[in-house]
Amino acid sequence: MTDKVLPPGVGLSPEEQARIARIEDELRDGISSLSDIGAAVSIFGSARSKPEDWEYQAARELARQLAAEGITVITGGGPGVMEAGNLGAYGEPGQSVGLNIELPHEQLANPYLDIDIDFRYFFTRKFMLIRYAIGFAIFPGGFGTVDELFELLTLVQTGKLEQRPIVLVGRDYWAGLHDWVVNKVQANHFISDDDLNIVDLVDTPDEAAQILLGYYRERCA
Numbered sequence: 001m002t003d004k005v006l007p008p009g010v011g012l013s014p015e016e017q018a019r020i021a022r023i024e025d026e027l028r029d030g031i032s033s034l035s036d037i038g039a040a041v042s043i044f045g046s047a048r049s050k051p052e053d054w055e056y057q058a059a060r061e062l063a064r065q066l067a068a069e070g071i072t073v074i075t076g077g078g079p080g081v082m083e084a085g086n087l088g089a090y091g092e093p094g095q096s097v098g099l100n101i102e103l104p105h106e107q108l109a110n111p112y113l114d115i116d117i118d119f120r121y122f123f124t125r126k127f128m129l130i131r132y133a134i135g136f137a138i139f140p141g142g143f144g145t146v147d148e149l150f151e152l153l154t155l156v157q158t159g160k161l162e163q164r165p166i167v168l169v170g171r172d173y174w175a176g177l178h179d180w181v182v183n184k185v186q187a188n189h190f191i192s193d194d195d196l197n198i199v200d201l202v203d204t205p206d207e208a209a210q211i212l213l214g215y216y217r218e219r220c221a
Helices: 014-034 054-068 081-089 122-131 143-157 171-186 193-198 205-219
Strands: 040-044 072-075 096-101 115-119 133-138 166-169 200-202
Touching: 014 115, 014 122, 040 054, 040 081, 040 122, 040 143, 054 072, 054 081, 054 166, 054 205, 072 081, 081 096, 096 122, 115 122, 122 133, 122 143, 133 143, 133 205, 143 166, 143 193, 166 171, 166 205, 171 193, 171 200, 200 205
Parallel strands: 040 072, 040 133, 072 096, 096 115, 133 166, 166 200
Antiparallel strands: none
């Protein structure tokens, strides 16, 4: 006796079928738009950072150095650190990509984009932020930035993503979180010693560029 296979859509409400279709469209559009961008680095950080803030200036400089070597820079497409990353890459050989998210208070895409894609769902957007990146730079940010960081750590730890550079930029900002991971999470044996090697902690955009460009030249160039 064989199990019955139901036709697609059976048992789903019209709302659920429409949601699945939207998710499929977002993934298809994202893959179609980004499949030819080449090696990329995704930059994460706060949408609230201002041009005079150090993390904005550092993200802009890091993106400039990466894009000058032909590496595509991907951000969430909005203001703050995301804008800084796109601004730094804009006009350089590497492309500037923004993956914007629709929010209730309407996050507008910044104007420094060669490729601009809008997303309704965070998880499809996050998939595209990770899918084509050979490395990641994480600047100071809030819940969204920390969520993206721990998603990356989990994917590498579980082998769902091949290990590649994950660089935390701003030692003073990230030191407390790093110490908590060491003193609480590792000390209670919830992660292994090797898991601490997944990330690099640096102070400057030059240090971050050295790690990311070194990996690119060794593996991709």
